[in-house]
Amino acid sequence: MEPGLLLQLLINGLALGVIYALIAMGLALIFGVLEIVNFAHGELYMLAAMAAYFVTSDLHTGYWVSIVLVTAGGFCLGVVLYELLLAPVAGRSFERSILLTLGLSMVLQNGAVFLLTTTPRMEITRYSYSTLVVGDLRLPVLRLNALGLALSAFAILYFVLHRTRSGKAMRGVAQNRAAALMVGIDPRAAARLAVAIGVGLSGLAGAALAPVYSVHPAMGFAFVFKAFAIIIIGGLGNVSGAALAAVMLGVLESLAGGFLPPAFVDALAFVLMILVLLLRPQGLFGRGVRV
């Protein structure tokens, strides 16, 4: 295979992988701090993409404004979501929180079908048809933007988790809830922030991808399936593990897509997850609570 195609596939895979990472990191963060697997995560991503579509098409704001608005909206929605629904079940039985978020995803997805029908919509922005050409490589600007946005989000998240008081509090709660309480960390505040960041990240993903893929109510479903596999591969609750696993999966899928039929590409995540569970159940990058 010529190196040009390989490089192209690699870059496509990288762009895909960081988007997986945006969604999977939110999931991993929420699991790490609250021990809740958020089944509505894909639907929150869908909601964000819908919101981005309507913001640009009806409010006629530009692409960048829509991204800022939707990400901030996701952050606020996360706070509301935590206070209304997740706080009452956090720390209770694991199944209860899963079923609660599953109910939420049913309401969001079917509600979106009911109100907006299943017709796919396409967000048109001023970058929609622009492509950056470097030698043989053709890079759609919107994908590059998504890549850049995701990378800056990683950097900010890393900074928050490791350098700020509230970030350290989140990591503390994830590592040992009882000890965190004992040294005076408020677990509710840490959990609220974790959900807000998690939903904010999926908001960013939705807004960045709305102009890349078409927007429709079932769009979150396929994505979250990959995201679940990713958080198992990376180690349940391990945020950086999830990010690395996501990028790996994106690159692998893109490379595999060059040779294999699409069913195999989609099955890749599942096969990898089963392999990891068989050979290294704690995840590729170590067990559990290392947020």
Next chain:
Amino acid sequence: MTGNRAGAGPHAPVPRRGGHGPVNGRKLRAAAVMAGLATLAMLPFWVGTPYALELGITAALFAVLSTGLNLVYGYTGLLSFAQVGFFGIGGYASALLAVDAGWPMFAGALAGGLLATMFGILIGYTSLRLSRHAFAIVSLSFALLCLIVARDWVSLTRGPMGVPGLMAPTLAVRGLGDSDLARLDLNRPADFYGLMLAYAAIALALVHRLVGSRIGRAFVAIKLNQPVAESQGIDPLRHRLLAIGLSALLTGIAGGLYVFHLTITDPSVFDFYYTETMLIMVIIGGPGSFWGVLTASLLFSAVPDLLRFTTDLRMVLYGAVLIAAMLVFPGGFGGWIEARRAARSRRRMPA
């Protein structure tokens, strides 16, 4: 449905805290179950409209599906999203075997059930090495993978077009002559209803027998407190795999039979709609409550349809019910009744 065999074995259930003695209560309940079953079996003769029969078939199907989920989740404590995968695998296996290899329906359905069991054990064995949290996630991924394979692996599953043209067999009952009554044409809704009812009765009787037995109590022990169960010499993995395997078998066979009523198997047999409906039935009926889940599955098969909700709206409503139930009502009706019964017997105890 056929609780008449309950407690027939050496591990009879604990006598109920009721007015009459245990034997009396059990006989009474058995009689009630038989009467209910007879009523259901006679249904086509009273309300033989296609619509009523369709509801009946759906109700019998969901009674099996939700009891299968109840076995895994309610009794054993493993939240499984894979049930719809087992259902669809059963459907695809029996359809493909019938169309490509000329297998009869019953053999195909059984093969489908066994295939589903294999997959169930596979995902159970791999994910339970980690935790039951991992099981929930892996089972969900598995169900979604089934959908993707059914849609995209065209050479195996024929893709979105599915496997059409399934013909259910006609069974002759020997010794009754050549009358219409002696012939069961399973392409007729009334006769298929009879088949599904019979299958549901057998499957539910099996589950009822199992959960009332020593093994069933081991399931509950593992769910309630795994370390204590282990200290009593109960192997959690083996018991859990047994529950998953049996549940997959019953669900897979149900799928293998049901597609012959649909006359087509296509990727929609893996629709998440089935999962959500099963979950609602188990949650509202009360996880771990045999009769509660059965009642809920009959109610939820019939009522929303009679109220003429569209599917989207129904799922929105189910989602809202699920959220509300998890916030205030996690034990379902079965759990509520159990709590009341416990409170009553506490009051009756001398202080």
